[in-house]
Structures are given as structure tokens and as C-alpha cells.
Amino acid sequence: MTPRTAVTAVRRLRREAWGFAAGSACFFVGALPWYADRLGPVGTNATFVVGSVLFTLAAFIQLSLSGRVAPHAKMNPADRADWWAAAVQFAGTLLFNISTGAALAAAVSRPDAVGAGWRPDAWGSLAFLISSALAIIATKDRGRLWDPDARTWHGTGLNALGSVAFAVSAVGAYVLPDSGDLVSEIWANLGTAIGALCFFTAALLSRRTIPKE
Numbered sequence: 001m002t003p004r005t006a007v008t009a010v011r012r013l014r015r016e017a018w019g020f021a022a023g024s025a026c027f028f029v030g031a032l033p034w035y036a037d038r039l040g041p042v043g044t045n046a047t048f049v050v051g052s053v054l055f056t057l058a059a060f061i062q063l064s065l066s067g068r069v070a071p072h073a074k075m076n077p078a079d080r081a082d083w084w085a086a087a088v089q090f091a092g093t094l095l096f097n098i099s100t101g102a103a104l105a106a107a108v109s110r111p112d113a114v115g116a117g118w119r120p121d122a123w124g125s126l127a128f129l130i131s132s133a134l135a136i137i138a139t140k141d142r143g144r145l146w147d148p149d150a151r152t153w154h155g156t157g158l159n160a161l162g163s164v165a166f167a168v169s170a171v172g173a174y175v176l177p178d179s180g181d182l183v184s185e186i187w188a189n190l191g192t193a194i195g196a197l198c199f200f201t202a203a204l205l206s207r208r209t210i211p212k213e
Helices: 002-029 033-066 076-109 118-140 153-171 185-205
Strands: none
Touching: 002 033, 002 185, 033 076, 033 185, 076 118, 118 153, 153 185
């Protein structure tokens, strides 16, 4: 990798980190009760939409840095796991785009509606869990990756914890058919807040210093 190429890659890594950090911040504040009370359903769900779009942009950068072609037989296991982790995470962010968009649309048309977009939200959370597991596999052999510092244990662990918290949030956000209430609004909000905080911290820790050309 030439010095100019290395600088370009690091700049893209920094954009990825800031994208995940900003998206996480949106999910964190959106899960705070006082924020939701102040902005109402439309403003709160709009915040989640912005956060999900930032996640998608950052995940696309991560996927492109992991390799633009699908894994092949000659690729080592760590690189394959890294590519699939990025690909599955990107798919998960697209599902969050759908779920947050559906929730915003429901908030505009029916402010009292709950649980809109739950299915893609649940599938998105599952995708994040799978991505985290693949990232752990890649981290185990991180010395084989093109950027050894891109997958470190603290970042991988925080992202895995955040994925678990998002999954808890998805369970809490399920609407009970009989009552029309959430399984647990506390779980839904707390899981989102904790997950977002984990992703935010991991994103800040993954920032790179731009080398001189």
C-alpha cells in the first residue's frame, strides 16, 4: 500500500468512525424519555431515521474497505470473516432504515401507534448479532487483516455488547397482540441507549491518525 493510498484509507476509516459515532448519538438521545417528551413521536422517530442513515453510510464505508469483491477460496479465514461481518452489518443497517422509516411514517399518520416496523427492526438486530460474531472471528486473527488496528478486542467487544443490547431492545419493543402494549418500554429504551453508547465508544476508539504523505 503506497503512502497516498494509506492516507486515503485512513481518511475513510475516520469517516466511518465519525459516521457510527454520530449515528449512535442519535439513537442514544432518541431513547431518552425527556428527549422523546420534548420532541414528541415525530421528532423522536426522525432522530432515529437520521441515526440509521448515518449507520448505513458508515457501514458502506466499512464494507468497501473490507474489499469490493465477495470472498473467494484463496482469501484467508480472517479476511473472509471480516468481509462477511461488514456485509451482514450493512444489511442490518438497511433493515434499520426500513424500521425507523416505518415508525416515522406511523408517527406522522398515527402519533399514538406503537410497534411500527418491528419485524425489520428485529431482523436488523439479529444481523448485528451475527456481524459481531463474525467480527470476533476476524479479530482473533487480526494480524492477517490489511489494517491490524481496525479490529481490536475493545472495539469488537463493545460492538458485540451493543448488538446484544439492541437485541434486548427489539424484544422489549415487540407489541403484544392481546393488549397492544410493548413487552417492556423500559427494555426497549434502555437497550437502545446502552447499545448506542457501546457503538459510540467503539467508534471513537477506532479513529485513526492521518499519516503524513
